[in-house]
Amino acid sequence: MSVTQLGMPQVRHGVGNIFETEPFPKYAERELKNEQLRANLGFATHKIRDKRAAVTGELPDWQDLRTAGSMIKQKVMANLDTYLEEFERNFTARGGHVHWARDAHEANEIALKLIQAEGVDEIIKIKSMATAESGLNEYLEENGINAIETDLAEEIVQLGDNDRPSHILVPAIHRNRTEIRDIFRKKIEGVDPNLSDDPAELAEASRFRLREKFLSTKVAVSGVNFGIAETGTMTIVESEGNGRMCLTLPETLITFMGIEKILPTVEDYEVFLQLLPRSSTGERMNPYTSTWTGVTPGDGPQNLHVILMDNGRTAALADEVGRQALHCIRCSACMNVCPVYERAGGHAYGSTYPGPIGAILSPQLGGIENEFNSTLPYASSLCGACYDACPVKINIPEVLVHLRGKDIDAKKAKKKQIPTQMDGLMFGAKKLFSSGKLMALAEKGLPMSKLVTGKDHKISKLPGLVGGWTDYRDIPEPPAQSFRNWYKKERPSETKRVAGERVDIDALIAQNKNKVAEAHAAAEVAATDKPAPKTEETK
Amino acid sequence: MRIALFSTCIVDGMYPKVAKATVDILERLGHEVVYPQGQTCCSQMHVNSGYFDDAYPIVKNHVESFEEWDFDVAVAPSGSCVASLGHQQPMIAERKGDDDLARRANQLASRTFELSELLIDVLGITNAAEQLDSYFPEHVTYHSSCHGMRLLGLGTRQSDLVRTVEGIQYTQVEGLDQCCGFGGTFSFKNADTSGAMVEDKVANIEKTGASVCTGGDVSCLMNIGGALSRKNSDVQTIHFAEILASTKENPLKVNGPVSLTGGSK
Ligand code: SF4
Numbered sequence: 001m002s003v004t005q006l007g008m009p010q011v012r013h014g015v016g017n018i019f020e021t022e023p024f025p026k027y028a029e030r031e032l033k034n035e036q037l038r039a040n041l042g043f044a045t046h047k048i049r050d051k052r053a054a055v056t057g058e059l060p061d062w063q064d065l066r067t068a069g070s071m072i073k074q075k076v077m078a079n080l081d082t083y084l085e086e087f088e089r090n091f092t093a094r095g096g097h098v099h100w101a102r103d104a105h106e107a108n109e110i111a112l113k114l115i116q117a118e119g120v121d122e123i124i125k126i127k128s129m130a131t132a133e134s135g136l137n138e139y140l141e142e143n144g145i146n147a148i149e150t151d152l153a154e155e156i157v158q159l160g161d162n163d164r165p166s167h168i169l170v171p172a173i174h175r176n177r178t179e180i181r182d183i184f185r186k187k188i189e190g191v192d193p194n195l196s197d198d199p200a201e202l203a204e205a206s207r208f209r210l211r212e213k214f215l216s217t218k219v220a221v222s223g224v225n226f227g228i229a230e231t232g233t234m235t236i237v238e239s240e241g242n243g244r245m246c247l248t249l250p251e252t253l254i255t256f257m258g259i260e261k262i263l264p265t266v267e268d269y270e271v272f273l274q275l276l277p278r279s280s281t282g283e284r285m286n287p288y289t290s291t292w293t294g295v296t297p298g299d300g301p302q303n304l305h306v307i308l309m310d311n312g313r314t315a316a317l318a319d320e321v322g323r324q325a326l327h328c329i330r331c332s333a334c335m336n337v338c339p340v341y342e343r344a345g346g347h348a349y350g351s352t353y354p355g356p357i358g359a360i361l362s363p364q365l366g367g368i369e370n371e372f373n374s375t376l377p378y379a380s381s382l383c384g385a386c387y388d389a390c391p392v393k394i395n396i397p398e399v400l401v402h403l404r405g406k407d408i409d410a411k412k413a414k415k416k417q418i419p420t421q422m423d424g425l426m427f428g429a430k431k432l433f434s435s436g437k438l439m440a441l442a443e444k445g446l447p448m449s450k451l452v453t454g455k456d457h458k459i460s461k462l463p464g465l466v467g468g469w470t471d472y473r474d475i476p477e478p479p480a481q482s483f484r485n486w487y488k489k490e491r492p493s494e495t496k497r498v499a500g501e502r503v504d505i506d507a508l509i510a511q512n513k514n515k516v517a518e519a520h521a522a523a524e525v526a527a528t529d530k531p532a533p534k535t536e537e538t539k
Numbered sequence: 540m541r542i543a544l545f546s547t548c549i550v551d552g553m554y555p556k557v558a559k560a561t562v563d564i565l566e567r568l569g570h571e572v573v574y575p576q577g578q579t580c581c582s583q584m585h586v587n588s589g590y591f592d593d594a595y596p597i598v599k600n601h602v603e604s605f606e607e608w609d610f611d612v613a614v615a616p617s618g619s620c621v622a623s624l625g626h627q628q629p630m631i632a633e634r635k636g637d638d639d640l641a642r643r644a645n646q647l648a649s650r651t652f653e654l655s656e657l658l659i660d661v662l663g664i665t666n667a668a669e670q671l672d673s674y675f676p677e678h679v680t681y682h683s684s685c686h687g688m689r690l691l692g693l694g695t696r697q698s699d700l701v702r703t704v705e706g707i708q709y710t711q712v713e714g715l716d717q718c719c720g721f722g723g724t725f726s727f728k729n730a731d732t733s734g735a736m737v738e739d740k741v742a743n744i745e746k747t748g749a750s751v752c753t754g755g756d757v758s759c760l761m762n763i764g765g766a767l768s769r770k771n772s773d774v775q776t777i778h779f780a781e782i783l784a785s786t787k788e789n790p791l792k793v794n795g796p797v798s799l800t801g802g803s804k
Pocket of ligand 1: 169279328329330331332333334335357389390391392394425493
């Protein structure tokens with residue numbers, strides 16, 4: 001593909017399903033009222049959470065594995081161009097065809113041409129984030145090609161009316177068994193009208209529908225977990241085995257691969273095969289791991305294509321802090337532990353990528369300037385549970401804060417924008433917080449706040465932006481005097497400078513190194529602990 | 540030892556009694572406490588809201604006000620603000636191209652400790668009843684604030700000290716490691732999600748049957764306490780410094796009508 005560039009290269013953002021359709025808080029407000037959704041999500045996330053904690057906790061070298069994973073990914077990002085070309089050489093040498101797509105539209109167009117060249121109007125698909133990102137299914141449908149999802153959960157979403165995946169690993173996490181049964185009863189032709197909500201029966205109903213498709217369809221489209229540069233090998237890890245069928249039965253296999261999915265060597269792959277299943281499904285090993293290297297005559301697909309998709313990844317790579325989002329291996333651990341995701345659900349993030357990773361990836365792929373994407377970095381209390389869980393140690397809270405900074409800068413750059421209430425609040429607080437003297441003066445006015453306090457000594461209604469606080473909680477009555485002003489009166493003359501040596505704190509800490517354990521032991525002995533109340537989940 | 544108190548802006552303005560309790564504990568141990576009067580805020584609210592430029596003068600003020608004073612070590616009754624000093628202040632200075640301030644901010648951060656860390660790791664306190672005369676005959680549960688737990692790695696330090704207080708009964712809350720939903724400006728920018736989080740937290744606290752929920756950050760306690768108050772719950776929120784400061788001679792009273800822990804009446 002020829003590109004004519006004039007002057008400085010422009011940042012090219014991605015397109016496709018990587019955008020908020022409305023501000024996160026608004027979407028979340030609606031979803032939070034859906035009791036069924038909250039119950040489904042709470043149940044599912046807690047279950048995966050506990051499984052993950054158990055299988056990562058049992059590995060003595062889990063933290064070392066995380067470090068290794070993070071370092072490999074850093075190396076990949078630092079040399080991405082070299083690795084991609086190495087991958088292309090090796091993939092091509094073994095009989096595959098490599099296509100480069102600058103964005104999701106180009107990727108879809110390439111796929112359509114390849115499918116049309118095979119003269120088919122139906123394809124089968126393996127669950128893939130890249131094709132969800134590019135909106136391939138809808139694009140193919142517009143062009144008269146039917147794409148059949150073969151992953152059970154994707155199938156549920158596809159069959160459900162106007163539904164969208166809400167989790168990257170468990171796309172139908174927002175559905176419970178009864179809802180799934182109803183969808184199947186309605187949508188699968190020839191299904192037993194008395195189909196129950198037993199998971200085995202549901203899976204059987206799906207199998208019945210898909211078996212025939214696997215055997216008769218000529219073209220499959222997949223994503224990929226890792227592409228290995230040194231050999232041109234591709235890999236998919238999965239649970240159900242439908243992927244294995246798609247990868248082996250059809251004549252043509254077209255794989256969508258985000259350019260960040262590269263691993264340098266087969267040896268590196270070993271690290272990720274330990275990190276991924278334990279972090280995603282909480283299993284020691286996933287049931288099906290498929291790896292394929294080139295074309296083998298008479299065995300498996302004879303036409304092998306890979307579409308290397310950028311779609312905003314190069315733009316993300318240019319951001320020193322933000323680029324770590326490209327390390328993501330799509331395990332979904334971050335969303336499973338996220339208290340915001342657990343309550344608001346995946347749809348509130350708009351994009352294909354929900355949860356904490358979505359909040360940092362979508363605005364980088366699609367551009368934070370994009371209308372509603374700028375609300376995503378704020379969809380977090382910065383509790384840090386995601387960072388602890390991430391198998392490749394992406395410091396999600398750090399990137400969230402960094403992107404908030406970029407958002408504010410971008411808004412300020414739009415010169416004519418009228419300052420928001422938030423700007424005003426921050427400006428006032430800056431003035432105050434830049435000087436202890438000003439603070440002391442301002443705090444003299446604290447008794448004034450009694451004016452807004454109710455008879456019950458609390459504030460129950462605040463106006464404007466901060467009113468969100470009092471929608472759910474009260475504010476205590478402010479004190480009559482601040483600490484600073486009390487202290488100044490109590491102790492008017494403290495000396496700033498004193499002669500003499502300073503205590504060696506590090507030496508003290510070294511000397512006290514057993515005290516943390518001692519304090520804990522003392523607490524265990526001394527405390528008249530009451531037993532925790534009986535509940536399903538006690539941590 | 541000469542200990543500089545960093546009260547944090549929210550304790551200074553809303554919860555002076557937490558700072559007083561901190562002074563009280565340290566003086567009981569025979570240390571000299573000083574209060575650098577120029578101090579205000581760690582800048583976290585601005586940083587976490589994306590207002591990096593506005594955060595710079597706040598960082599500068601913090602570093603300079605403490606540099607004016609001689610002290611061995613600084614302490615704050617907050618995990619979150621202490622974490623902000625080391626994790627955010629240098630970044631804000633660097634972003635402005637002020638490498639010198641970044642270096643000094645790092646230096647100050649390395650000498651500033653969260654209260655339980657100071658007490659245990661620096662001062663060697665392992666038993667509040669024996670070494671601090673702490674006495675608090677109440678049924679207590681505890682909220683482990685995220686930044687202290689995850690950014691500072693405080694582990695069980697705060698609750699360990701609380702559990703060694705004489706007379707105390709302790710019940711661990713279900714979902715101890717779950718965020719209370721505060722998150723600074725998150726609490727009103729994403730008010731509904733934040734509200735749902737604190738509702739669940741409060742329900743778990745009430746399940747313990749405790750009459751007091753303690754913790755190490757007044758911001759989280761204000762969130763939890765505010766939601767408890769909205770429910771007309773009898774459970775009160777009290778910073779663990781106040782519990783450690785409570786003695787038989789001078790006990791902290793929590794009985795009586797429901798009142799939030801603000802104020803110093
Ligand atoms: S950001 Fe980390 S935890 Fe989240 S999906 Fe990606 S790899 Fe998994």
